[in-house]
Amino acid sequence: MDAALSVLPTWHQRFPLLAELVPTAGILTARAATGVVGVLLIYLGAGLRRGKHRAWQLAVGLSALSAVLHLVKGLAGAAAFGLALCALLVWKRDHFTALGDLRNRWRALRAGAMFLGAGFLLGFAEIAVRANRLVDHPGVVKWAEHAALGLVGVSGPVQFQHPMGAAAVSVTTGAFGLLAFTAAAVLLLRPGTRRRQPTPEDEARLRATLHRHGGGDSLGYFALRADKLLIWGPSGRAAVAYRVVNGVSLASGDPLGPPSAWPEAIAAWLDDCARHGWTPAVLACGTPGGTAYRRAGLDVIELGDEAIVEVPGFSLEGRCMRGVRQAVGRMRRAGYTCEVIRRGDLSADVLAEAVHCANALRVGKVERGFSMALSRLGQAADADCLYVLCRDAEGRLRGLLHFVPWGDDGLSLDLMRGDRDAGNGLTELMIVSAIEAAAGLGVRRISLNFAVLRSVFARAEQLGAGPVIRLWARLLGLVSRFWQIESLYRANAKYQPLWQPRFLCFPSARDLPRIALAALGAESFLPQRATSR
Structure with a gap:
């Protein structure tokens, strides 16, 4: 709503007090800020859906700010909507408890301070170059006050002889204020990660578990990767190996340890995901692991087959x-x-x-x-x-x-x-x-x-394969030019192996795009910033 109303014409019946405080350029800044607030509220939707407390805090602040900005524009009805949204968020505050990444807070503060500092210096410089065209020749303290107030779209004490000069300063400072606010909000909401250096004790415990129960899953030994973390169940008998990639807690393979202890390890991992607002997903688990994850509430689809x-x-x-x-x-x-x-x-x-x-x-x-x-x-x-x-x-x-x-x-x-x-x-x-x-x-x-979607190629080769499966196989053949899907299947099939299915587990279908990007990033098919270790 805010994004749409930002392009509507401003009503002339504005509050007199706001009309005095906010100049014409300030109204333009308010209109732009309304659009930015609307876009940010949409951006916050994913975080709110995952129960992120920081997303809730920003949504409350943005909805209140939206009401103020609509008052500046003269849209009292829209302002009431913003206040109603703010009240609803406050009423439902107990639903938003997921933790955020503390590092993001400092990144947001640093980015916001840099934009605010740049806007202040530019605004001050614009006033300085017009020093001989100011009314009553105010001192540099007034210049600084005017530049600082302009960052929040409010008119300062400096009066200009020409309206264009005042507008130029207001637009410059207001734009940098918006940039500071937007950059800080986006950085604050970046998906959190977890960094932890495995200790020798952790590795020894994992190797002991693999020695006793490592025969069930051919991917068990890969849990010893340096970028994988472990969450153990309360009894310490089973664990889930995972990595956090762009807000997705991506586990791989079956849980480690005896199958009887898998449910408690999966529950501990899902609780950790809920506590941090991460989307849980499991990449390439086997049939026993897929069954255990489905019992824990995740959906399961076949991802491909492993050649044994x-x-x-x-x-x-x-x-x-x-x-x-x-x-x-x-x-x-x-x-x-x-x-x-x-x-x-x-x-x-x-x-x-x-x-x-x-x-x-x-x-x-x-x-x-x-x-x-x-x-x-x-x-x-x-x-x-x-x-x-x-x-x-x-x-x-x-x-x-x-x-x-x-x-x-x-x-x-x-x-x-x-x-x-x-x-x-x-x-x-x-x-x-x-x-x-x-x-x-x-x-x-x-x-x-591992052959992704092997069954598609195998079924397309069978006598009487239908047009849909043949078309699907052709499409995968085109994709194989980039990711070697078909060639991996052919390369393994020549040894006449047994094919064991591998599965992808996920909470809901709407999470699949994010999970797919996280999986491609973890497998290094996409460029990734530093993530958990």
Whole structure:
């Protein structure tokens, strides 16, 4: 309403006192401020919906300010609406208790002070350059008072010989006052984050939990990422790993610990989200985790499928494996060999070579991944991680795979790097080498890449697929040019894996756009400012 009324003509029946205090330029400032207030009230809607206390405080102040500004414009009816909105917010104040980020308060104060300072200096300078065209030649103290009052749209004590001079000063100071107010409000409402450096005790507790219960979810080890935080249930037996990204508390995978203790950990995480006004979401959880989150009140949709190779049943024989068999044979005939070795058994020189190779072969400057990536390589604490090092006939390292433990008998693919000049078949050779060596390492299952919306492509290939699913598959094929959706599915399907569904959990459909942006940011597909650690 405020945004619409800001463009309506001003009534002439203004209150006489306000007419004396607020000059013509001040009315223009009031009209602009009314529009800004209206836009900010709309902007506050998301924060109010999440129960943010700071959003409530600003909404109360803005609705009261809206009433005053409408009085300045002469719109008494609109002013009454603003007062009614203010009264309603005060009446419902118990619904807005979510905490804000204290850092945002200082950022808002700093930005507001900078704009106010700049506006004051410019207004003072404009008065100074017109010093010989002022009535009664007031001193610099009056100049400063006039510039300061202009920041809030009120006429000061300085009188100008020409109305255009007074208008110019009022517009300049009023505009900077609006900028200061708007910038401070926006910064104050920026989604909060949480920064916390994991302690050695936290990591030891998590590793102990993974040792006892890490066999259920192939993504469990990725909870050891440095940018993930943990919320433990009251009993301390289960936890949810998460990261706060732009107001979304983004968990990944199933909860950690025994399934019987998952409900209390999920409840603790949801309570933390409600306390801070964060939107809860879960990225890439499995069927057990999705069931637990749905029982806690979240909606669940299928996100894609994870490719899992059963080592005992894997074979390169048969028509369906012909392509992989030929690629592996071609690379071996060219002199390529693979070494499969645990991190704890690597020499310092070979480890340094592997880390250098991984960095050199990375496409782009950003290390992508959040839900299914560890984002580190070579640390001594990860001694059980497995490396596949592929060398050419001359002994040069041309590619590597990095797997993290999945319980006592599994591996989960973390990192894949390959030299694009090494020839077709490098990836197939490394994966097959890992599978062939797995039995001797006590590994029975290997989790490969995650294929987003795999079922769409699979159903489109079936006999009798309908036009809707075929159209959907074509659209995803176009998107795959940028995000490799279809190519990941094809790359995994050639190993004849078992497909395990992964799900996205969320509170309501209206939150999906924010969650999607947060997930893309966490996976480093979008630029992100510093977030929680």
